[in-house]
Amino acid sequence: MSNDVTHSAFKYDYLGSDSKAIQRSVSNHLVYTIGKDPFTATEHDWMMAFSHVVRDRLIERWMETQRSYYKHDAKRVYYLSMEFLIGRSLINSLLNMDIHNACGKALKKLGIELERLRSLEHDAALGNGGLGRLAACFLDSMASLNIPGYGYGIRFEYGMFRQQIDNGNQIELPENWLVHDNPWEFPRPEVSYRIRYGGRVMEYQDSSGRRHFDWIDGDIVIAQAYDTPIPGYHNDTVNNLRLWSAKAHEAFDLNQFNQGEYTEAVVGKTLSENISKVLYPNDSSTMNKLLRLKQQYFFVSASLKDILRRFFTDHDDLHELPDKVAIQLNDTHPAIAIPEMMRLLMDKHQLEWQPAWEITTRVFSYTNHTLLPEALETWPVKTFETLLPRHLQVILEINRRFLLMLGHRHPGDMDILRRLSIIDERGERRIRMAHLAIIGSHKVNGVSALHSELLRNATFRDFDRFYPGKIINITNGITPRRWLYLSNRRLSSLISDAIGPEWVKDLSKIQQLEAFAEDHSFQEKFAAIKLANKKHISKLINYFLEKQVDPHTLFDVQVKRIHEYKRQLLNLFRAIELYNRLVDDPGCACVPRTFLFGGKAAPGYSMAKLIIRLINDVADVIDNDPAVSDRLKIIFIPNYDVTTATDIIPAAELSQQISTAGMEASGTGNMKLALNGALTMGTMDGANVEMREQLGDENIFIFGLQTDDIARLNQLGYQPRQYYESDPRLRRIIDMIANGFFSPEEPTRYRMITDSLLNVDHFKVLADFDAYMGISDQADTIYQQPDTWNRMAILNTARMGYFSSDRTISEYAEKIWQVSPVSR
Template sequence: MSSSNRFKFDFLASKPKAIQRSVSNHLVYTIGKDPFTATDHDWMMAFCHVVRDRLIERWMETQRSYYRNDAKRVYYLSMEFLIGRSLTNSLLNMDIHDACSSALHRLGIELERLRNLEHDAALGNGGLGRLAACFLDSMATLDLPGIGYGIRFEYGMFRQRIENGQQVEHPENWLAHGNPWEFPRPEVAYKVRFGGRVLEYQGPNGRRQFDWIEGDLVLAQAYDTPIPGYKNDTVNNLRLWSAKAHQAFDLSCFNMGEYSSAVEEKTLSENISKVLYPDDSSSQNRELRLKQQYFFVCASLKDILRRFFSDHNDIHELPERVAIQLNDTHPAIAIPELMRVLIDKYHLEWQLAWEITTKIFSYTNHTLLPEALESWPVELLGRLLPRHLQLIYEINRRFLLMVANLHPGDTERQRRLSVIDEQDGRRVRMAHLAIIGSHKVNGVSALHSGLLKSSTFHDFDEFYPNKIINITNGITPRRWLYQANRPLSALICEAIGDAWVRDLNQLEALIPLADDSSFQERFAAAKLVNKQRLAELVKFHLGQQIDPHTLFDVQVKRIHEYKRQLLNLMRVIAHYNRLLDAPDAEVVPRTYIFGGKAAPGYFMAKLIIRLINDVADVIDNDQAVNKRLKVLFIPNYDVTTAADIIPAAELSQQISTAGMEASGTGNMKLALNGSLTMGTLDGANVEIRDQVGAENIFIFGLTTDQVKQRCQQGYHPRYHFESEPLLRRVVEMIGNGFFSPEEPERYKPLVESLLDRDHFMVMADFQAYLECSDRADAIYRQPEIWNQMAILNTAQMGYFSSDRTIQEYAQQIWQIAPIQR
């Protein structure tokens, strides 16, 4: 179809009457219902298929154009893709939102009602998955040939409920009613092997050759999800793999009455794609995690090579047409997997196979925490992936020879750089493997990348000068302002036009308006609308009242000790004590909002959640303070919940221990939506301060160098406990059962951790945190100054667009260019 005919088709198909007719047709012919018996969910599914129809032609034309242009493509391998809901995102990106709303209204249906029925895609946990989703959006918006690869988790991570103040994990069955956005591809299924043995033999040229044989086979079946760009007709692909049994049903067992045995292989195989990050407190679950990683990597590489060989014959050209980005270490096993394929299947010599491999792969590091740098026991890896362990040993042997040649006699350096950690029960260090096997390694904020080079991977930076670079994370303005915050985005469009949606730097045009009292009032009014909407949602879903005229003080992110939700909660208790001591004191009425999931096996994180809810319960029942102080934990924090909370937030808590947060993206989303940041100089907070100005952000606490210095000199948290009365009182209240009178020692582990170890410097930063909070209160009492600062935050966040981030990846790492049709 010619471009002019396609435009005509798209234009006509996007008229309200045509959409109305399509919805009615899909309700009958796809869903099998008539308007009299159709439920809201039936209408939602029918409407999603209408929108999907308008995606498909653009999607197919996009893929054809990549083949026509023989485009080099980037393949983004990630365990997580938190794409959230697709309906509204697709409507806005295709510019048919208003037409669809009008069409549905004629049918007596409101778009908002249908939108709320869609499940979030439960394909991630936190920032890693949300970042990957933003990157897919930007690739499509920038016309870049990119494909995401991951796992189609049937239950995602878990659905978090708070029962008796505690996190309880329930299955997140997001696929129970079907997923209208995915296309099953039963014809695209690849065999994935586990276990077995390696057969060594002499090839026809006299060289040693290897075959990995026997073991267990699992099938990886593809499911495709279209990812539309913003108003450009580009639709890229997210391909997810679902585990299927190689032999789903044993009829002979069934006929003998052994019904469970008949489907045993099906059950064991499909467990691989059941749950994201199974609790790793058991050896079986740790094994399952490794299986998950190899499962999607193996299938993805087979798919990438199939796509390459569909119009190329020479394996040597692979780096000219393929770039693979490893999003964290989860897919790092792809490096020995590609080596296995090149050497064992295509019989390339080692050096040539290694050159091809390292030109193709690049690796994004997301953590500085040593305990978060993934490693696998040699025994486990050898049992599940015996050929890969052989290849890892050989990769390491050759690498250490180069190290020894450059640093003769320096065995300590070799030990530090080795892929095999010999001191911790012989484990394979996946980050080391990823660095050695990639041509570029990037951190995700200026501070993080600097610390990678100076600390975590200092030896690698010396050995591979210029391999480690920085590419600061970003967020998509389409999802996180244009879609999530319609009151504010409408105001911005009215003031400066809508070019900012594709070029976030255009928001700088708001800077002169920061001093305009009329614009300040309208900006504040948009914030109040969002606060009122959140208050209504909280009342509807949680049955709790929050006052939209209080300061909304927000910390929403994964629950982890280094993110220091405990420090924030201790500030809450200190504010509570102030009100107890001076009931008539003038204070800024405040609603503290927490949200986030703790890993199922993370005892301390789950204990912090329980303490948040216990503190909330005590304050709620104290009539002397509960009109001026409210604590709320919003359960099951996900993309949709984030889109409800972030536009309403006024103060954003980004308080991780300096030097421990790689970047953060929640800090960017909140600042973009006009929330002022209170934080440490950690992760991307440093760059946010540089962009918005030190006068428009609240910074406190120890710096990275000061944290390091205290650790080296010997840190004594009890000193702060003994010398700071406010801190002592807070810690004693937690420890003596004030918030848990029915179980006074409930929080003893938290108090012991604070007093005896305090790895995350909570005690050291407490006093500075309180003082910073008081500074924020003083400014909040002056609305004209607060609103000016909020506008300047929004106006100066252009640097943090994921479009900029992806352009840097494309130019500095992938060497790919936009494809114009």
């Protein structure tokens, strides 16, 4: 039966969105879906029943949206990402569908509090940090802008890990977010694809002399689809996030089972399903590194097969593919998609190399998130030879043809061939995935103006000269729906009362708030909301961590992945210096302050984990010193995730964005915090540069070395010990850490940190310390002038319109994808 016949014959029974209809639906789902009545139902039962009520209303819009895409024969965007950190879906869906108030009333009549149900939902643990949260923002914006967009990734059974702090140490526990099922997903057992690993390649010629390749044997894993609807804001568009789960090709060996070898009988099933078991397994072992590559190929292969299946629903000419399909690679994790597309077009659909390559390069584009050459992803050639032998052949042929072109442009210049080759021949031969992504894409974008400039002028300078105009900038953004409208309901209401609600759909309109920056009455309301948010997070800290926090202190926040270049150490040094000031002079006019840290360290990153322990040890010393504990606190909030962020960010007053200049691609936490009225203290790095342009020099605290300064310092030969010798404050701090002041039971615990700083200090912590203390003191002076501080905070919120992911996606659509919105 054709789609047209099916669509015309099938009519939807639309569900009501008023409180009575919703109340009736909740009662029905409690009985008929959950199998409980109000007398036996638990809170979790009510949450699951209500989630299905919301899901029902998403489904109607979802199906209509997909029908409209087929009806308009729309070009579609496919966003391939290893991470989608979407967080909780319940309240986001209610707000986007504009049924939040009706649902609240309906539940209240049933004796249920909506806020309580919200707190029972698990975060979708499908990402780690900025990369995954960016992908989630992009899905929200594509749906809100009516752009036919699909996300593709992996349905990880466990997230990266659940972080627990035990005696100051990070402990990694399984993050089983699916333990109580996921009401937002739809299993699609009928949508599954065979994914091959290993095996061998058979080559033969047909009667016309054309070479053919068959990839055979090896191991097979099944990729099964799970769909999650992504609603747009107030437009009835619902796009799709399709995640792949690994299933065994053969469930178990019956003969072994019948012989009593029960464990051996399911070994194959276990190994197959490990592929989608855990997000980013610790890659310190060879087996886990291999698992990462398996994960990457697993979701890429299934996604491309699915994209082609959808294309062939209404088209039969592969040369039309670039006119109907745009595929965005979110970093290099999905870069294997380029040789996989070539394999499918040539081996399965019998295209010659040149037309297949033209189609591939027109379809793909690549977003780079990494500046440091040593951090760019590479894989041993031998690993590909074992795991993906056909792809290695394709990659080598891509490289051969590229080097021929490069050689014609630069005859005799072997050095440039070595620099740009996909294969790094130094030592163990390795495949440079970023080089593959650049060569195989029609556009490459950085994610902030500074980042893109450094890509063109440093990291990929030779590529920029060979492909002029290919590397462009599209500055990241955040969705105002999640990061202000949902997370900070008090401030959202104040803003809407002042300028109307249109800013939620079009964040550029929030600039109208500037007119209220000098309004004393508005300032008081703005400050009162900030205080209420601080009281809220203080209660949570007291409840979960059993620590007392004074909400009337300055909330100084650094929440992000723990990494040396993000310089949590520099922030901690500032905290220790403030502690020393209070100890030396109890009467000093220091602003009472609460430092809030949050973030996970990768399981194999020993230095980052040691930094977490040092933060907690310093916090304990300060907390147990009655001379300062009422004026200075350090709180490390464990298991930082999307939900935790929505509690912390609205309460923040100072936002620490202090990465070493030239090392942060963009950052999006800086945008979220500023949008919620926190003043940024940061370096000229990533999107801080553009934020400074938008906010004005007077409304942001910028300090420290810039990229050119760091380059000169490195050329001259950076000597970090000189800063230690010349600054008594810095020397005292480092000596306290090195000699066990914060770890008396183990005095040498942090020698690895101090030795690294004094002898190498790759991230220029010591070089930026003095400037950092200076800007911190400047911020304290302004904080003691509430009118000035509140005016600056309001202007921060008002001038963040440019950093909406709606603007970002509009630029992708115009400059890279060439797609248009599809209205229902």
